[in-house]
Structures are given as structure tokens and as C-alpha cells.
Amino acid sequence: MKWWVIYISIFGIFPVITHSFQAQYNGDQVLHLIPADSEHVEFLKQLVEDEQIDLWRPEFPERIQPQDEVHARIPASALDTVKGELKARALQYSILTENIQELLDNQIQNEDKQPFNTRAHSYIKYHPMEEIYHWMEHMKENYKELVTQHLLGMTYQKRPMYYLKISRKSDKPKKIIWMDCGIHAREWIAPAFCQWFVREVLEAYTADPQRERFLQHIDFYILPVLNVDGYINSWTTDRLWRKSMSLCDLDNSTCFGTDLNRNFEAKWCSIGGSRNCCSITYCGSAPESEPETIAVASFLRKHLGDVLCYLAIHSYGQMILMPYGYTNTTASNHEEMVNVGQKAADALYQKHGTRFKVGSTVELLYYAAGTSIDWAADLGIDFSFLFELRDNGTHHFILPEDQIQPTCEETMAAVTTIIEHVYDKHFPNTAPTIVALWFSVLASSFLSVYFVK
Template structure:
């Protein structure tokens, strides 16, 4: 073998080893991203970008608005195939101090991507539906809560109020055009439930409204994730307004709470906000139901007040595991009803009746 050929082979081997090194680093990134710790906004953004690279054709980053501080509000679209499909909406982090909420959205995305090729039900649902998932909606507020311990419990957006710098921000979940300004709000911009100068005064609320309205005929289910309280809240927050399908929503919510309890034994209470928490108006959940999305729910994750908004990191995993089963229960119900797919219980009952009928026919005496 000539020296030149030997040299070329060495270069090829080294290039191959370099590629393996790059693959190894990519795999290392996947393994090392810790879903059971809290992450900064920069880390979450990097995670989103990495997922898009690793799952080309399935995960797409979609910008759909700007925050007051000019950050790009983005969601992850999870989709298999190019055809137009029905969809599920999920947002997290509308209240910046509720760190467990973005942690759950990240875990939820991970579970879909880890299972859709092997879990027959998830594969079926992704063949019929897309997922639109916003890991952090109130990005400005979330960044602010990470700056120092003094800011940790900041709830609102970071737009200026009219009460000075110490009273900035609007409660984004009081700013939607749903019985706006009627109950459970404050007109004092220093209040944590200040609902803004007018409905949709906040760019974050405008972004959600514009995107969801553009897909209102596709989105079947609207899930917004909060903490704390261990609740599954139904529309509406106003005590004098009821959703037309409230009985069905209650039934679906109770089934989700049971799915949650089956994981780690945690009890979640189901009901409208006035009945199990407090009246409020201007929430994204209520707005989504008012524009015709039939299934809208708010999850209030762990705990019931022992740690509150400062849920320890050792509770992230069990919280996400149980909430995933609750969300999956709702999404499965919505999917199966929309596409006329019998659920497991009804399929089992039908099978039993068919077996019994066959036995009766085969054992009947000849006349």
C-alpha cells in the first residue's frame, strides 16, 4: 500500500471518529438534559432548539408573538405528516413564579417524543392530531423570577402599570376577553390580580388569542397548566355563567383526577373555579371555551400549600408523572370521541357480549 493511500485511509478513520464524537455529544446532550430540575429561560430555549434538530419533521419551533420586553413567544409543534389535522393546545408558565408548570410542559413533550413510535395509542393520536405546546408563555416574568431571590414570587407580566416601577405588570390570566373585569380582579395595578388597562392589553394575551383564533376549528382541547392546589378547573370562573357541556367536562375531569391518583396516590379536586377555588374572570381557559373550543381545563399542580410556588425539585418527577396521566386521560377522551373510536371499556364489553352470544348460539339445542 502506498504512503498516499495509507494517509488517505488514516484521514478517513479520523474523520469517522470525529463524527462519532459529534454523535456522542448529541446523545450526551439528550441524556444530560435533566427534566427533573428547574431550568432558566435560556436553557429551555436551548432545549427547544435541540429537540427541533433531533426530531426533524416532527418537532417545529413556531414563533407566534412578542413579549413586552421583545422576547419571541414560541411553541413547539409536534406533528407527524404534513396534512392539516385536529390539534391539542397546551401552555405553561402564564404565571412566572409557578416553575413546576414549565417543568411539566417539558416532561410532556419528552413523553410524546419518547413513546409515539412504540405506544400504539399515542401513535394513533399523533396520526390524527397535532400538539401545540408553549413551555413558557410569560417569558419576561419567568426571566425576572430567576434574577434574584427577591423576585422569585413574581406573578405578572413585566409591562409598565400606571403606579410606578414597583407596581409593574398585569396578571395575564385576567387579561383575556372572557367576562373581563367582572369578578376576581383588581383595578389597582399594584395588585397581583390586576387585569390590565383593558382586555387584551398585554402582548402575550394578544399572541395566544391571535394564534388560537386562527386555528379555532382545529383545536379540540385547550389545556393551561398552573400551580398550586391540586385542582382540575372547568369553565367558567364567573359564578353566574355555566358551560353548555359542564356535565361532560365534569365527567372527563373526574376521570383525569382518577388517572392522577392511580400514579402516586395524590388527590386532585375537580370543579369550576367558583366552586373549588375562587371566582375569577378574564382567564384563557374561559376565553377558549367562549370561542367554541369544547374541552378546556386548567391544571393546578402540586402541592396544597406546604411548599406552594417553591415546590422542591425532588417533587418534579412525581408531579409530572401523575399530571401526564391526567392530561393523557383528557386528550385520549377528546381524541376518541372526535374520531368515533370506542374506548377500551366499551370494546371489552362488546367483546364479552360477542363471546357470550357465540356460546349461546353454539350450545342451543336443535329444534
């Protein structure tokens, strides 16, 4: 039996999460496969078409290539058949996850340990949307001199999309760095990082003169969850849900959801997306057909010329991606972006030894039109990066909570490297004094002690 308690607040009606998903994955496994030749590739494509496997990497069968790794979820009901066929064809595979449901259950058990406390918001815990809304209110109230909360738009299911603006009063012209997280519902580590980033900016940046200088010239705009409807669905119904929750009807079959990262006007649906609304890469009925993408696109168009950097946070795969996904042509400043991206990856590695690849979407992943970073680049935003956070396939989209802190720490180092480059390029004569640099060392030491709890 599944129980829901309805909580009514100023944000609307939300289920208080009891962590009893309707969708179950008992016995489902995730396999790591290496197709040796074109026959293996065609066989895997057929398995996807027959819905015997759920392709996780790459996102769609057209991108499967000989000798490239493939990650796929195999339903328990098809395991014996699929493994038998793989062995008969000598198609190499190994088991990444023995039982997906066990991963889910372990994560949910951790979620139930402590009740939510706004005043003691945990940054090493995943939070449902209701708690993120309350956290945003709390940050706004506790940092009134720096933080304001704004309504970006409303989702398909009429939920508010709020972003936080971090801004220090200044008589100097201000520029914008934009960050959005959670465009894909099941990638919970992304909203977790957005929360970590806000805390770090407010507490670490303001205590560090070297970083505090950013706030003299730059405002940070952070959208913790872009796909609010889908994120809520991933907590209440299907932990592995990816898309939005818009409704469409195709061939008398009702399907839900658009892949919001295929819905931007960047050669929309020309490649790497699907016009079948039942597909996980459904690109929508038209570019910016969804209220969520309309809200983001409208805001950035309105502030075009002031946005210096666009950052999109995803998982999994451990990559720093840059335009483009719909063409082999690179951005005009591609070499500069590769250099700063590599510096960011190096800074990330220094934290916990995690290795990230750096390159364009086409180079490292696949062809995909309609993505937000391509759209931002086409709009004229010079620095547009997409982070695919941990891991490389051990836990997939179900990253355990004990990896939130190291993931956020290393990602913060990488993001800060990018911000420093963008800042120094646009504000080259604002380097901190020697006294300020010495104070920053003391402040950093104090904060490293303060935050270890």
C-alpha cells in the same frame, strides 16, 4: 454582592443565573389560617390592606370566607405583631413554612449542582429560560420528522415566545390540542411539566401504537413558558414574582406587571381582578392589552374550529378546573367535562396517591374574570381545562425538585386521559387492533425501564 454574567445568543441577552436573588425572605413565614366568623374575615382583609400579610390563597381578600382555609405569607418584620393579634382574636392558625428563605435556598442549592448540558437535558430539574430555549432547539433538531419550532409573538420586553408543534405527516385532516405553561412566573413546576409532556409524546407516544394513533389525526402545540419576562424575573430578581413585566404608572407610583390570566376577553375585570396595577391580580388596561395574551388569543382565533382542547398548566392546589370563573353558569357540556375531569383525577391518583378536586373555578376557588380557560370556552373550544399541580400548601410555589418526577408522571396520566376522551369523541373509528394493544404493553414495559435513571 450579586454577580451577573451576560450571555449573548441568537435569542437575545440573558443573565446566566447565579441564583443570588435581590428579593430576600429571611424569617418570613407562611401561615395556615381558619377565620371562624365575619369578624375574623374583616380582620384578615384589613391585614392585607395594611400590607402586613401577603395573601396566597385565596388570591384576593374579597374571597376570604368564614371556615375556609387561608394561606398567607407574613414578613418577618410583622410576625410578632400579626401573631399577637391572631391570638388576641382567637383566630386559629398553624405554621406551614417556618422560613421561606430556607426553602428558596435549598431549591437554589440543588439548581447549582450540575452544569447545563443540552444533550443530557434533565427532566427532573428546573431550568431557567435560556436553557429552555436551548432545549427547544435541541428537540427541533433531534426530532426533525415530528417537531417544528414557531414564533408565537414577542413579549413586552421584546423576548421571543416560541412554541413547539408536534405533528406526524398525514393525508387526513388534523386537529389541534393546545397546551400552555408558566402564565404565572413563580409556578416553576408548570414549565417543567410542559417539557416532560413534550418528551413523553415524542418518546413514549411514538413507541406505543395505542397512543401513536393520536398523531395521525391530532397535532400538539406546546408553549412551555407563556410569561417569559416574568419567568426570567423569578430567576434573577424575585423567586416569588407572579405577573408579567410590563410597566405602568399609577398615582405617581411606578409598578410592574399584569396578571396575564386576568387579561383575556372573558368578562374582563368584571370580578376577581384589580384595576390597580400594583396589585398581583391587576387585569391590565384593557382586555388583551398585553403582547403575551394578544399572541395566544390571535393564534387560537386563527385556528378556531381546529382546536379540540385547551390545556393550561398552573400551581398550586391540586385541582382540575373548568369554566367558569366569572359566573355561576356552567358550560353547555359541563357534565361531560366533570366526568372526564374525574376520570383524569382518578388516573392521576392511581400513580402516586395524590388527590385532586374537580370542578369549575367558581365552585372550587373563587370568582375570577378574564381567565384563559373561560376565554377558550367562550371562543367555542369544547374542552378547556386548567390544572393546579402540587402541592396543597406545604411548599406552595417552591415545589422541591424531588417532586418534579412524581408530579409530572401523575399529571401525564391525567392529561392523557383527557386527550383520549377528546380523541375518541372526534375519531371514534380508529381504535387500535389487538396486535397493536399487545405491542403497547411491551413498549410501555420497556419505556418504564428505560426512563428510570
